[in-house]
Amino acid sequence: MADLSIDVVAKAAGVHRSTVSRAFSRPEAVKSETREHILRVAEGLGYTMSPLAQALRRKTSTFVPLIVPDITNPFFAELAKTMTQAADERGYQLLLCVTNGDPAKTDGYFTAMQAMYAPFGIVAPSTKVDTEALKRFDFGHRVVVIDRVEGDTSVPTVTVDSRRGIILALEHLRSLGHTSIGYVSGISGTHTAQDRMDAYLELSAEGGNSPVVLDSGSDPDTGARAAQHFLEMNNPPTAIIAANDMVAFAVISALGKSGIRVPEDVSVIGFDGLALGARFNPALTTVRQPIADMGSIAIELAEKQNLTGSVDHVVLEPELLVRASTCGPRK
Amino acid sequence: MADLSIDVVAKAAGVHRSTVSRAFSRPEAVKSETREHILRVAEGLGYTMSPLAQALRRKTSTFVPLIVPDITNPFFAELAKTMTQAADERGYQLLLCVTNGDPAKTDGYFTAMQAMYAPFGIVAPSTKVDTEALKRFDFGHRVVVIDRVEGDTSVPTVTVDSRRGIILALEHLRSLGHTSIGYVSGISGTHTAQDRMDAYLELSAEGGNSPVVLDSGSDPDTGARAAQHFLEMNNPPTAIIAANDMVAFAVISALGKSGIRVPEDVSVIGFDGLALGARFNPALTTVRQPIADMGSIAIELAEKQNLTGSVDHVVLEPELLVRASTCGPRK
DNA sequence: TCGATTGCTGAGATCGGTTGCAATAACAGT
């Protein structure tokens, strides 16, 4: 089991190491008998190539970093899960990098990944992406962002149509009979959050009911504050749209603490479509983002940019996922 | 910004590359003026050493794999989060490896990590650890397991005292006045799950009330089945202990679907202490595992084993976290 | 039959560092 290098295999197979190398990485360049013999010998020895040495020499590796702010957030966790899959289907190995929102860490990961000869990376930010900062790094030119990027179309992105999602939520709620629909914002600073909020503001007004933003904070207490606000209103809305599932959870939890029941007393709809939502109490009605698709498309875009230099922007369609947290307003 | 190798820095500083190397990795071996000069030059150029090249030559790296079955499970996510932190405080870089419960993938990660010259690794399994399989790999000898390992004390472990946790839960519930306390198992096959269940069975009987295992499945539907079972009983328990928080969520959700309210109709207590529990509806009372401690201790044990060969087994104490999902039984 | 292709394989430099060993400089002690 000890130190298996390419030379060992070469000796065992009676060929030169360059032939072994070719047998693995450029099979058509080796006579098939030779190749098969080498592969057999290698197999027998339990030999695998050193990704380190390969990366060093080739100046390119198969490590693909996925940079997320917080793996504890189920959205990013699901993204990570589906992307790992998508990545190794394409022969890459996903490296999960967690920044905790610290830009310094992000920079650190960038240089590290550069040093690891990662061919490209995926960034799923919690705040607006500073594309200028991105481009200070060579590596920043080989990145795709999961979210929109302000005023700069030179970096590939994949996003979900936020406006469409809000439309789905509003339509659902209205079809249930709601006319007074409140909103709780998610982490501000993100484009998606901003888009959702803007869409709500605009579409809500269009629909004839005046927008009620219960809270627009970005911290973990948003849900609690929104609930507080709700309780203090004379005429609280009969339904609430939460900018994302986690906020929806928090709102429902805080509301429940004060005896307000969902959906009996107020309907709540989330945005994300987390698997976790199915186990919530009540199971959360939500606008589902196609997280798996986002992941695989992000990788495709990255690959494509890397090969052809093309910079694409893909916008995906969300869909309504009706579970148990919404119903008609009480009379 | 282009190709910065050690030779570039050496030339710029007017020294040999070995001196530059030493200036970074063995500072005391270089005259301090020289070293400072080199460091200054390197800094100016924006140079960092290639971890790849270092690992290749040294035959040891700072990559530490954390192998988990499912990052979507908040327990593992929290573990990953705290461990990333703990790891880079000690100069390691945590590499998250997700197996989705596939043993083949686990094997794959092992050989990959071996090839990356990882000094050691951490395994947080969902099922029993096959130590024999572990030891087929060189790398398997440099691993610490977060969970107990059956009959084999040759691999370091860090665990939480399951029995103690169950005691805390039972005590809490009993002090609230409950005498009929049911149980819902988590993923079977894990030691922790088995331990918790055994502890429940034994201690429940000791306490005078007969054990009621609502479900002992291992799939995502455990919660629903448990709820079903609960509903069909003539004399359902007034409180339920769930083997872990996720199951508790599912049980409460399923119960809620049938109009059973927590804690008014039945108290539920979880096991894990996930941050997410605070946002559940109702906020989940639970037995908290010191996840952060588990993570940093795991790394310490790994380091220690690596240095001294010592194989330690650390057992941590859980603590009760009272939130809103438990109260006295209704009269 | 002979030079020109074509197909395979071997040599050896190289990727970016590390490290044992040799060489030189600096410093003590007498």
Place this chain on the structure above:
DNA sequence: ACTGTTATTGCAACCGATCTCAGCAATCGA
């Protein structure tokens, strides 16, 4: 001033692959 240490630095081999360039044999056309 001279020798014995000790502190620094340079040299060059090496880690495990890749890849360009040559060499050699087999094949092909005339």
